[in-house]
Every structure is written in C-alpha cells, then in structure tokens.
Amino acid sequence: MVLATKHIKIFFSAIIMLFSFAQFANAQEHGAEKKEDIHQSNQEEKEFSPSELINDHIGDSHDFHIADWNGHAISMPLPVILLSKNGLVTFMSSEFHHDNRGVVVVEKNGEKFVRAEEQIYQLNDGENAVVLVAEESPKNASKPLDFSITKNVFSMLMSSIILLLLFTAVARSYKNNKKAPKGIAGFLEPLVTFVRDDIAIPNIGEKKYARYMPYLLTVFFFVWVNNLIGLVPFFPGSSNLTGNIVFTGVLAFITFIITTLSGNKNYWSHILSPPVPKALYPIMIPIEIIGMFTKPFALMIRLFANITAGHIIILSLVSLIFIFKTVAIAPVSAAFVLFMSVLELLVAALQAYVFTLLSALFIGQAVADDHH
Numbered sequence: 001m002v003l004a005t006k007h008i009k010i011f012f013s014a015i016i017m018l019f020s021f022a023q024f025a026n027a028q029e030h031g032a033e034k035k036e037d038i039h040q041s042n043q044e045e046k047e048f049s050p051s052e053l054i055n056d057h058i059g060d061s062h063d064f065h066i067a068d069w070n071g072h073a074i075s076m077p078l079p080v081i082l083l084s085k086n087g088l089v090t091f092m093s094s095e096f097h098h099d100n101r102g103v104v105v106v107e108k109n110g111e112k113f114v115r116a117e118e119q120i121y122q123l124n125d126g127e128n129a130v131v132l133v134a135e136e137s138p139k140n141a142s143k144p145l146d147f148s149i150t151k152n153v154f155s156m157l158m159s160s161i162i163l164l165l166l167f168t169a170v171a172r173s174y175k176n177n178k179k180a181p182k183g184i185a186g187f188l189e190p191l192v193t194f195v196r197d198d199i200a201i202p203n204i205g206e207k208k209y210a211r212y213m214p215y216l217l218t219v220f221f222f223v224w225v226n227n228l229i230g231l232v233p234f235f236p237g238s239s240n241l242t243g244n245i246v247f248t249g250v251l252a253f254i255t256f257i258i259t260t261l262s263g264n265k266n267y268w269s270h271i272l273s274p275p276v277p278k279a280l281y282p283i284m285i286p287i288e289i290i291g292m293f294t295k296p297f298a299l300m301i302r303l304f305a306n307i308t309a310g311h312i313i314i315l316s317l318v319s320l321i322f323i324f325k326t327v328a329i330a331p332v333s334a335a336f337v338l339f340m341s342v343l344e345l346l347v348a349a350l351q352a353y354v355f356t357l358l359s360a361l362f363i364g365q366a367v368a369d370d371h372h
Contacts, residue, residue, distance in 0.1 A: 227348030
C-alpha cells in the first residue's frame with residue numbers, strides 16, 4: 001500500500017511537471033509572438049531559440065521567471081545587494097528597466113548600474129551612455145562586489161531551512177518518544193543508518209567514521225534536497241543549484257580540505273615516499289601530488305555534469321514541439337519528458353549517494369592505517 005501510494009505521488013508529480021512545462025512553453029510561444037524587438041525598427045515574431053531557453057534555465061538569475069502574459073514576463077524579483085565604489089547599494093531586481101537602446105539599467109544614489117547576461121556592472125564615473133561589447137557586456141563599466149540573493153542563493157537558503165526544520169523535528173521526536181520512531185523520524189532514520197552503515201563505516205572504518213558523520217550526512221541530504229528542488233519546474237523550484245559548477249566546486253573543495261587535514265603519516269608517506277623504487281620518485285611523486293587535486297576535481301565535475309545534462313535533455317525534448325512547429329510531436333515529446341522526469345528522481349538520489357560515497361572514500365584513504 002505504501003509502495004503504491006509512493007508510485008501514485010511520483011506519477012502525479014510528473015503530470016504536474018509536464019503541465020507546468022506545457023504551460024511555460026505555451027506562454028513562451030505567445031510571448032514571442034507579441035514581444036517587440038527593441039533592437040529592430042519593425043515588429044516581427046521572435047524566432048524560438050532552444051539554446052536561449054536552456055541557458056536561461058540552467059543559468060543563475062536575479063529573479064524567478066514564473067510565466068509570460070500578453071508579451072510581458074511575470075517574475076518574482078529578488079534583492080540585489082552591491083558593494084559599489086560609494087558604498088553599499090540595495091534594491092529589488094524589478095527596478096531594472098530598459099533604456100532607449102534596450103540596455104537593462106537602474107540608477108541608485110547617483111550611480112548607474114547595468115545588467116547584461118545576468119551580470120551587474122557599474123558605469124564608470126562621468127559616463128552617461130552605455131558602450132556595449134558585442135551587444136552583451138558594457139565596455140565603460142566595472143563589476144561591483146555582488147552579494148545579491150540570486151535564484152541559486154535563494155534555493156540554497158530554502159533547502160537549508162527545510163533541512164533545519166526536518167532534523168529539528170526529528171530531534172524533538174526522539175526526545176519525546178523513546179520507542180520506535182514515527183512520522184518524519186521514521187522516514188529519515190533509515191536514510192541516516194544507510195549513510196552510516198553502507199557509506200561511512202565501510203570506507204572510513206568503525207573506529208574513525210563517527211568523526212565524519214556530520215559532514216557526510218549534511219552533504220548527502222543537502223545535495224539530494226537541492227537536486228529535487230531543481231526538478232520542480234515552477235516557483236519556488238526551477239533553480240539549478242547543483243548544476244552550478246561553483247557550488248559543486250565549493251563542496252568538492254570542502255571534501256579536499258577535510259581529506260588533507262585528516263591525512264595521517266601513512267597517507268603522506270604514500271604521496272611523498274611512494275612504495276616504488278627510488279629511481280621512479282621523480283615520476284611518481286608528482287603523479288601522487290596531482291592525484292590529490294584530480295580527486296576533488298572529478299567530484300566537482302561529476303555532480304555538475306550529471307545534473308546539468310538531465311535538465312538539458314528535458315528542456316530539449318520540450319523544445320522539439322517548437323522546433324518542428326507542430327503539436328503532432330507533443331505526445332512523443334511529453335512521453336519522453338515524463339520518462340526523463342521520473343528517471344531524474346532516481347538520479348537526484350543517486351548523485352547525492354555518489355558524492356557522499358566518494359567523499360567518504362577519499363577521507364578513508366587519508367585516515368587508513370598501514371596494515372603492512
């Protein structure tokens with residue numbers, strides 16, 4: 001019964017996802033027909049660009065695009081926080097507007113800021129007009145320090161709050177209930193024991209695993225929850241946090257720092273004094289040192305590539321309807337989108353597992369004792 005209910009929930013989630021994609025695609029089509037091209041003197045229907053749709057989704061932005069209506073975008077603005085030349089500047093992203101050249105600008109406290117390709121620039125002193133390079137980035141501007149709450153930052157904060165509320169409820173449940181766990185605690189306990197018994201202990205060892213369990217549990221649930229948020233095609237989902245290489249790079253760097261600082265004498269001796277003839281030291285030592293950095297690099301690329309690829313495939317399948325310009329392809333496209341969406345639910349958990357497993361493996365290699 002529980003399994004059937006779970007399958008029903010997955011089915012309806014996929015249906016909602018398909019409906020949202022169809023609604024977004026329909027709005028995109030009508031918006032393109034009615035949108036005025038600010039760089040052209042004549043009004044034409046904007047040609048549908050699959051790459052533009054995909055890049056807009058997998059990239060970060062300063063607002064949440066919800067839908068298009070009558071040629072106008074409906075979006076939820078997010079706070080823009082900039083440290084400019086004259087101090088801290090804050091405003092909502094909705095204050096950006098198009099000037100007479102179609103450049104997205106805003107003027108605050110006597111300073112003019114320009115947004116191009118989701119990057120914010122500050123015009124140089126004395127500059128009133130924007131000089132564009134290849135109609136993308138301004139030439140006569142510099143980039144201020146940007147602490148804005150972008151779509152990915154919003155997703156990261158939301159997932160952190162979700163995890164905090166979940167595990168606070170679990171801790172309260174264990175405190176008040178001394179018997180078998182129920183509710184959320186009953187759901188999360190098998191996952192926690194799975195990370196402990198199938199990831200931490202086999203790779204790190206029974207004597208040393210407990211020290212690293214907080215990090216392994218955090219990274220497992222953090223990656224998993226953000227993977228799931230990225231599969232929701234409407235607000236507050238639709239972000240691509242785990243498909244952002246900076247995010248995966250930071251997680252991989254944390255694993256690298258923990259591994260390096262945890263390395264014992266045996267670990268460093270294998271790197272600086274490998275068990276090979278000394279004549280091979282000039283070759284083996286550089287290889288071992290390079291290997292220290294290739295491990296977190298592979299960890300970063302693996303998560304980034306797998307999550308981004310799933311999003312690209314789903315959006316490419318949706319784009320087929322507009323590429324062929326016929327609804328006849330819609331049933332085929334929808335069927336494949338449904339299949340890929342269900343598959344991505346598995347990938348979301350699988351990638352969280354793989355990232356945690358490899359992190360535990362690297363840490364285990366660093367703390368392993370010499371058995372020879």
